């Protein structure tokens with residue numbers, strides 16, 4: 061359930077929001093807008109403090125109805141000297157509904173356009189981190205849903221400004237206590253400015269105890285005083301706490317022009333890097349990312365496993381990118397996906413079923429399929445199936461091209477990297493003849509299974525290769541006219557659960573279907589095999605018998621076509637993302653397995669965040685689970 065809010069009459073367009081949980085109003089007597097500007101922005105010296113900076117990071121202890129975020133966004137947008145990237149990290153234990161957030165902004169008409177954009181992304185706020193993206197990726201809101209102290213346990217970033225907000229210390233003492241401020245202090249550098257509207261003695265004492273030097277400043281009537289200060293502890297900061305690396309943008313070589321490499325290139329270019337993407341092939345997306353169309357759907361598990369949570373973060377990131385860069389219903393479509401649980405009914409986490417708990421947020425992601433959705437698939441009522449609301453299909457190659465077209469990215473084909481040479485602070489990429497392909501201060505290996513060989517030629521200390529495995533896959537596809545029988549026997553949305561079917565993908569002229577796929581470990585061959593077509597047909601018969609029947613003629617007459625590619629997987633079945641052991645400025649972003657569409661955009665943002673010491677789009681321990689794994693020895697994949 062979203063947090064319950066009562067709207068009290070106060071003569072304004074939206075009314076005054078009141079929290080029955082805390083017995084307190086969301087806004088001060090000053091009004092939300094004035095408080096945001098006077099207390100928080102001005103209190104932290106903004107916008108002057110961020111002028112000319114490449115990046116800025118605001119940390120807020122209570123998101124509430126998002127007013128401070130909206131006002132900061134508005135100030136950033138209006139400022140010609142704004143930082144290139146603004147991070148806003150906000151903690152919230154009890155998220156309000158998207159409708160209440162918009163209603164709260166109605167009192168301030170100039171904020172409505174911002175609030176409407178915010179509303180569109182406020183869904184599925186289960187506990188954990190949620191990265192919302194605005195302004196072409198230059199304004200990043202990380203909503204941390206849960207207990208503030210737990211959320212800040214392992215911060216990865218340094219905040220430049222801190223807004224301490226929340227219900228009054230009498231009503232919600234937890235958010236103002238020394239433990240919360242200790243957690244906040246862990247995210248501060250010496251000089252981080254802090255501001256709040258309360259001057260309560262207990263708050264000042266707790267802040268002082270945690271290293272903040274604060275003083276009262278005159279408020280705007282009727283408010284007498286506000287509090288401002290800086291993080292200036294009297295003690296030396298522990299070395300581990302000082303400055304995560306904030307790498308200055310320079311040149312970068314990305315090897316691999318598939319989903320992983322193109323996404324990294326776009327994320328780095330947004331931060332000011334000059335990126336050269338090299339690929340052995342003559343066209344972009346010539347590897348696994350050349351799949352005609354892929355299915356995007358979250359993973360679910362009864363214990364809401366790491367993979368399940370990461371898949372939701374990945375899908376949120378991918379849908380944002382598709383929405384911003386692709387043509388809906390031509391290059392992609394957020395149709396939703398039906399998961400036919402072929403072997404047995406899938407259990408959802410127990411907490412997702414509690415009406416007063418997470419049921420509403422969870423149902424933004426996944427819910428039991430309805431009889432109408434089953435009927436659209438010609439599956440009998442009662443068939444165990446889930447409906448993934450945030451699912452759909454995407455043509456990966458379209459997205460790769462869109463990412464490669466980002467300002468700051470240049471792409472070079474027929475450029476197979478065979479050798480690395482270190483030149484001072486830069487890496488030189490050479491081809492087989494020893495000619496330079498590119499030279500840069502940073503390298504990202506995003507070459508699918510090829511990343512393993514590329515890391516080996518970089519001379520891994522200890523000689524341990526990356527633990528990456530090649531998995532050959534063949535998909536089947538064909539065309540159908542929109543009014544032809546096969547198209548009518550199929551649902552308008554993809555189905556997965558035992559292989560998958562993307563039934564109606566526009567492909568000039570007409571519509572196409574894509575189904576599959578085979579799964580063969582340690583095989584790097586992309587030669588098409590007729591027996592794999594039959595394997596895919598067999599899988600489809602189990603997944604969607606009616607669709608298989610409608611396509612039988614195409615499979616039997618040899619009209620069904622094949623497409624083969626090589627996936628790259630890791631032992632953990634999670635992507636491999638991080639700096640290579642002992643290799644300065646060489647990173648890997650690979651191991652997307654069967655979920656390149658789920659993980660590519662998230663991994664790219666995670667890589668950029670780690671590189672710059674920015675807030676991460678996922679919790680630290682989730683990010684750490686993706687750190688590169690190494691193999692003890694190196695059996696080669698064969699054709």
Ligand SMILES: Cc1cc2nc3c(=O)[nH]c(=O)nc-3n(C[C@H](O)[C@H](O)[C@H](O)COP(=O)(O)OP(=O)(O)OC[C@H]3O[C@@H](n4cnc5c(N)ncnc54)[C@H](O)[C@@H]3O)c2cc1C
Pocket residue numbers: 315316317318319320321338339340341345346347348349350351353354355356456475476477478506507508509510511514532533534535560576577578623624625626627628649650651652653654655656657658
């Ligand atoms: C049959 C099949 C079906 C799939 N279905 C889905 C699906 O429905 N949904 C989904 O999310 N995912 C799906 N996937 C997985 C998805 O396609 C991959 O996860 C994703 O494309 C991987 O992207 P990538 O950029 O890591 O690798 P790739 O797209 O393989 O790109 C790697 C690139 O590196 C280049 N390269 C390699 N070595 C070098 C070198 N030395 N020098 C220069 N360039 C080099 C290659 O030429 C290649 O272009 C499927 C995969 C297959 C095979």
